[in-house]
Amino acid sequence: MPDKAADRVLLSVTGFNPQRWYELLSAERPVVLEPDGAADPTIRYAVVWKQPAGILAGLPNLEVIFSVGAGVDHIFADPHVPDVPIVRVVADNLTQYMIEYVAWRVLDHHRQGRTYRDQQRRKVWHEPRQPAADEVSVGIMGLGELGRAAARALLTLGFRVNGWSRSPREMDGVRCFAGQDGLTPFLNATDILVVLLPLTPATEGIVDHAVLSRLRQDGPLGGPCLINAGRGRLQREADILRALDEGLLKEASLDVFEAEPLAADSPLWTHPRVFLTPHAAATSDPAHLVPPMLAQMAAYERGEALENLVDRQAGY
């Protein structure tokens, strides 16, 4: 039975200002930004983004942890996460932003945005050959909520879509590959690689030179392109730069980086075939994310099951 005295929400975030989150959560719940001591008995829920290590471990009445992002690697960076349910945020809004970002970057690579911007600078009026979308295969690594939504949007835009996931998945209109055995055939069939994997010990650094060099080299775009909108530590940036310079990779759109903010001396900033955004693909807008959290707390207290639970074994 929950301790009746435990009714407070701990809001523990680092790296951004929690003001709006605080206001929106406070409208319905008592919220604190720090526990009253290491074993604060009044805290029932924790809403976290990269919480300080150990902060959750001592709370005797903590019942549920809510992640402020779709990924939860930031939670497990803390080795002392208590064994309570962890709920990931799933908001239409977050998914919507990610669909826009992926469609935008896929279309910019497909429609040769860089070539046209170069031509405009040189005042060149020239129409390069333009493949049709149904000649181009977009390969999505990660077929969770976001990967599946992106796949649907790309199908609507006319692209061929392949998907790869750790364990087998099925999806209408998508050619699905799975596991280590499926990785090479998936990459060999991919012109534009979209990375939307969760970051786990099994996926860390997966986008390396070996993976990039297996992308389709003789496709209609004159070389494969990479889009990473997942997590920066999925990629090896030195390998991406090497693949670009060896001609194995035509272009890259990166929203995430091994270390963020990206260091000023990273060659990615100035590489002519790299487009980068500052971890901005999907904005975590608290106005859209707080209401479903509050709704889950209320449902949980009515005895209903929590949704969007993290599988601690798999790490996502």
Next chain:
Amino acid sequence: MPDKAADRVLLSVTGFNPQRWYELLSAERPVVLEPDGAADPTIRYAVVWKQPAGILAGLPNLEVIFSVGAGVDHIFADPHVPDVPIVRVVADNLTQYMIEYVAWRVLDHHRQGRTYRDQQRRKVWHEPRQPAADEVSVGIMGLGELGRAAARALLTLGFRVNGWSRSPREMDGVRCFAGQDGLTPFLNATDILVVLLPLTPATEGIVDHAVLSRLRQDGPLGGPCLINAGRGRLQREADILRALDEGLLKEASLDVFEAEPLAADSPLWTHPRVFLTPHAAATSDPAHLVPPMLAQMAAYERGEALENLVDRQAGY
């Protein structure tokens, strides 16, 4: 009754090499590039793009004119077009390319591509506020085949879509405006204006300063954007430049121009808030466009009705 001797196809194009068209049409029909004299009785069909003025007028057995483009203004530039049915090209492929182009340009304006490219050049790590697609209204001028297909794609991507056409139209999910009376309310509600109108005496120069200055000024993108993928002579380029410099227009993506190729001294080439492509939004790929033309000729000869006929009165 058709003259049995009239079985040849006249392929009359200017401005591009007709070689592939010739090959593909010749596989099924006898094709000539010029009539045998001004009153050649052997020509039954004409496949044209900006045909020389008067070339069609004298052909006694001409039965159908096929346009190589979706628009037919290039045909009526010739004042002596005989009064026979004119069929516009409608190919999935052409529509598909246009959907891609419109989605690409709308997303690049919406997702602040120019801002991020500027920031990357200056190595700035900053996330500007990003409105959601459902806060942004895309207004499509022209709800023909291409306009409607673009509207459907934009709805799928989550945008609000308004449409304007000369005569009233309806479309699921799209707020439709029509005629002169509907123009101002349509423009007042538009953040991104997409021009896909046919070029007729009534639409020539319609995208002028008066139209641009009525676009929504206090929308979520910090100013309205223009995309013209229709015809260049729909726009007044001096007015676009003036609206950009007065701050009435935030950005423009132009695929078409009053005169093509765009003159090297046009300020559009170097304007920092203009993105331009060389009339390349929708490639007229003969491999996709010739088969439906040949199919229409065969159907016509079986006594079936021609499809996609041009309304000569309306001029499109």
